[in-house]
Amino acid sequence: MWWFQQGLSVLPVALVVWSAASFVFSYITAIVLHHVDPLVPYISDTGTIPPERCLFGIMLNISTFLGMATMYVRYKQVYALNPEKSKILKLNKIGLTLGLMSCFGLCIIANFQKCILYYIHVVGACLTFGVGAIYMLVQTVLSYLMQPEVHSKDIFWIRLTVLLWCCSSIVSSIL
Numbered sequence: 360m361w362w363f364q365q366g367l368s369v370l371p372v373a374l375v376v377w378s379a380a381s382f383v384f385s386y387i388t389a390i391v392l393h394h395v396d397p398l399v400p401y402i403s404d405t406g407t408i409p410p411e412r413c414l415f416g417i418m419l420n421i422s423t424f425l426g427m428a429t430m431y432v433r434y435k436q437v438y439a440l441n442p443e444k445s446k447i448l449k450l451n452k453i454g455l456t457l458g459l460m461s462c463f464g465l466c467i468i469a470n471f472q473k474c475i476l477y478y479i480h481v482v483g484a485c486l487t488f489g490v491g492a493i494y495m496l497v498q499t500v501l502s503y504l505m506q507p508e509v510h511s512k513d514i515f516w517i518r519l520t521v522l523l524w525c526c527s528s529i530v531s532s533i534l
Contacts, residue, residue, distance in 0.1 A: 367428075367432045371429050373425055374429050377418065377421060378422040378425075380418065381414075381415060381421075381422060382402060385411040385414050385415040386405045386411075388414060394407075403472070403473045404473075407474040423463075423469065426461070426462040430458035430462065431455065433458075440509050446504065447501060450504070454497040454501065457497060460490045461486060461494055464482070464483045464488075466483075467482060467483025468487060492529060498518060499522050503515050
Protein backbone atom coordinates (compact mmCIF):
# COMPACT_ATOMS: atom_id res chain seq x y z
CA MET A 360 0.00 0.00 0.00
CA TRP A 361 1.33 3.42 -0.93
CA TRP A 362 1.82 5.96 1.89
CA PHE A 363 -0.88 8.31 0.55
CA GLN A 364 -3.47 5.52 0.55
CA GLN A 365 -3.34 5.12 4.33
CA GLY A 366 -6.09 6.85 6.26
CA LEU A 367 -6.69 10.47 5.36
CA SER A 368 -3.13 11.18 4.20
CA VAL A 369 -4.55 11.62 0.70
CA LEU A 370 -6.01 14.99 1.77
CA PRO A 371 -2.78 17.05 1.75
CA VAL A 372 -1.72 15.38 -1.48
CA ALA A 373 -5.07 16.19 -3.07
CA LEU A 374 -4.85 19.78 -1.77
CA VAL A 375 -1.43 20.39 -3.33
CA VAL A 376 -2.22 18.67 -6.63
CA TRP A 377 -5.64 20.31 -7.00
CA SER A 378 -4.37 23.79 -6.09
CA ALA A 379 -1.48 23.53 -8.54
CA ALA A 380 -3.89 22.30 -11.21
CA SER A 381 -6.18 25.28 -10.61
CA PHE A 382 -3.33 27.68 -11.35
CA VAL A 383 -2.03 25.68 -14.31
CA PHE A 384 -5.42 25.17 -15.98
CA SER A 385 -6.49 28.80 -15.62
CA TYR A 386 -3.03 29.90 -16.85
CA ILE A 387 -3.24 27.65 -19.92
CA THR A 388 -6.76 28.88 -20.66
CA ALA A 389 -5.68 32.52 -20.31
CA ILE A 390 -2.66 31.94 -22.59
CA VAL A 391 -4.66 30.13 -25.26
CA LEU A 392 -7.26 32.93 -25.31
CA HIS A 393 -4.53 35.64 -25.28
CA HIS A 394 -5.81 37.21 -22.05
CA VAL A 395 -2.40 37.44 -20.32
CA ASP A 396 1.27 37.79 -21.19
CA PRO A 397 2.59 34.22 -21.46
CA LEU A 398 5.97 34.96 -19.87
CA VAL A 399 5.30 35.90 -16.25
CA PRO A 400 1.69 36.78 -15.49
CA TYR A 401 0.47 37.65 -12.02
CA ILE A 402 -1.49 34.63 -10.74
CA SER A 403 -4.63 36.69 -10.16
CA ASP A 404 -4.46 38.00 -13.74
CA THR A 405 -5.09 34.47 -15.00
CA GLY A 406 -8.44 34.48 -13.22
CA THR A 407 -9.95 37.84 -14.16
CA ILE A 408 -11.66 37.24 -17.51
CA PRO A 409 -14.22 34.51 -18.30
CA PRO A 410 -13.93 31.58 -18.90
CA GLU A 411 -10.68 31.18 -16.91
CA ARG A 412 -12.20 33.27 -14.11
CA CYS A 413 -14.93 30.66 -13.67
CA LEU A 414 -12.46 27.78 -13.76
CA PHE A 415 -10.12 29.57 -11.33
CA GLY A 416 -12.95 30.31 -8.89
CA ILE A 417 -14.46 26.82 -8.89
CA MET A 418 -11.12 25.10 -8.52
CA LEU A 419 -9.96 27.41 -5.71
CA ASN A 420 -13.24 26.85 -3.88
CA ILE A 421 -12.55 23.11 -3.99
CA SER A 422 -9.01 23.85 -2.75
CA THR A 423 -10.58 25.78 0.13
CA PHE A 424 -12.63 22.74 1.10
CA LEU A 425 -9.61 20.43 0.83
CA GLY A 426 -7.55 22.85 2.94
CA MET A 427 -10.20 23.00 5.65
CA ALA A 428 -10.44 19.20 5.71
CA THR A 429 -6.65 18.83 5.88
CA MET A 430 -6.34 21.32 8.74
CA TYR A 431 -9.18 19.70 10.67
CA VAL A 432 -7.55 16.27 10.33
CA ARG A 433 -4.25 17.74 11.57
CA TYR A 434 -6.10 19.30 14.51
CA LYS A 435 -7.67 15.94 15.42
CA GLN A 436 -4.32 14.14 15.06
CA VAL A 437 -2.53 16.53 17.42
CA TYR A 438 -5.44 16.33 19.87
CA ALA A 439 -5.42 12.50 19.82
CA LEU A 440 -1.64 12.29 20.26
CA ASN A 441 -1.52 14.80 23.17
CA PRO A 442 -4.75 14.51 25.19
CA GLU A 443 -3.15 15.56 28.48
CA LYS A 444 -0.91 18.47 27.43
CA SER A 445 -2.83 21.73 27.84
CA LYS A 446 -0.19 23.94 26.19
CA ILE A 447 -0.20 21.82 23.04
CA LEU A 448 -4.01 21.62 22.99
CA LYS A 449 -4.32 25.41 23.28
CA LEU A 450 -1.81 25.96 20.47
CA ASN A 451 -3.64 23.33 18.43
CA LYS A 452 -6.95 25.23 18.73
CA ILE A 453 -5.21 28.46 17.76
CA GLY A 454 -3.68 26.65 14.80
CA LEU A 455 -7.06 25.34 13.64
CA THR A 456 -8.57 28.82 13.88
CA LEU A 457 -5.70 30.35 11.91
CA GLY A 458 -5.86 27.59 9.31
CA LEU A 459 -9.58 28.07 8.76
CA MET A 460 -9.06 31.84 8.46
CA SER A 461 -6.40 31.20 5.82
CA CYS A 462 -8.79 28.95 3.90
CA PHE A 463 -11.48 31.63 4.10
CA GLY A 464 -8.98 34.02 2.53
CA LEU A 465 -8.50 31.57 -0.34
CA CYS A 466 -12.26 31.52 -0.83
CA ILE A 467 -12.26 35.33 -0.97
CA ILE A 468 -9.49 35.27 -3.58
CA ALA A 469 -11.47 32.78 -5.64
CA ASN A 470 -14.69 34.78 -5.61
CA PHE A 471 -13.55 38.42 -5.65
CA GLN A 472 -11.31 39.02 -8.64
CA LYS A 473 -8.70 41.75 -8.39
CA CYS A 474 -10.10 43.65 -11.38
CA ILE A 475 -13.56 43.92 -9.80
CA LEU A 476 -12.98 44.39 -6.06
CA TYR A 477 -9.26 44.93 -5.69
CA TYR A 478 -9.20 45.70 -1.94
CA ILE A 479 -11.32 42.68 -1.04
CA HIS A 480 -9.02 40.52 -3.18
CA VAL A 481 -5.98 41.91 -1.31
CA VAL A 482 -7.67 41.19 2.05
CA GLY A 483 -8.16 37.61 0.89
CA ALA A 484 -4.51 37.39 -0.16
CA CYS A 485 -3.39 38.73 3.24
CA LEU A 486 -5.57 36.18 5.01
CA THR A 487 -4.37 33.35 2.80
CA PHE A 488 -0.66 34.07 2.81
CA GLY A 489 -0.17 36.13 6.00
CA VAL A 490 -2.39 34.13 8.31
CA GLY A 491 -1.30 30.97 6.51
CA ALA A 492 2.33 31.74 7.42
CA ILE A 493 1.30 32.20 11.07
CA TYR A 494 -0.53 28.85 10.85
CA MET A 495 2.71 27.31 9.60
CA LEU A 496 4.57 28.89 12.52
CA VAL A 497 2.10 27.37 14.99
CA GLN A 498 2.46 23.94 13.36
CA THR A 499 6.25 24.27 13.52
CA VAL A 500 6.08 25.11 17.23
CA LEU A 501 3.72 22.17 17.78
CA SER A 502 6.20 19.87 16.04
CA TYR A 503 8.96 21.21 18.28
CA LEU A 504 6.87 20.65 21.42
CA MET A 505 5.85 17.14 20.39
CA GLN A 506 9.38 15.85 19.83
CA PRO A 507 10.74 13.27 20.58
CA GLU A 508 7.56 11.48 21.78
CA VAL A 509 5.52 12.04 18.60
CA HIS A 510 7.70 13.78 16.02
CA SER A 511 11.34 13.37 15.21
CA LYS A 512 13.60 16.38 14.92
CA ASP A 513 13.51 15.89 11.15
CA ILE A 514 9.81 16.82 10.99
CA PHE A 515 10.52 19.98 12.97
CA TRP A 516 13.42 20.97 10.69
CA ILE A 517 11.38 20.30 7.55
CA ARG A 518 8.51 22.45 8.84
CA LEU A 519 10.92 25.20 9.88
CA THR A 520 12.53 25.15 6.43
CA VAL A 521 9.15 25.39 4.68
CA LEU A 522 8.12 28.21 7.04
CA LEU A 523 11.28 30.19 6.28
CA TRP A 524 10.80 29.61 2.55
CA CYS A 525 7.20 30.82 2.81
CA CYS A 526 8.16 33.93 4.76
CA SER A 527 10.95 34.80 2.34
CA SER A 528 8.49 34.35 -0.56
CA ILE A 529 6.01 36.71 1.11
CA VAL A 530 8.71 39.32 1.74
CA SER A 531 10.05 39.07 -1.82
CA SER A 532 6.56 39.39 -3.31
CA ILE A 533 5.86 42.50 -1.24
CA LEU A 534 9.13 44.09 -2.30
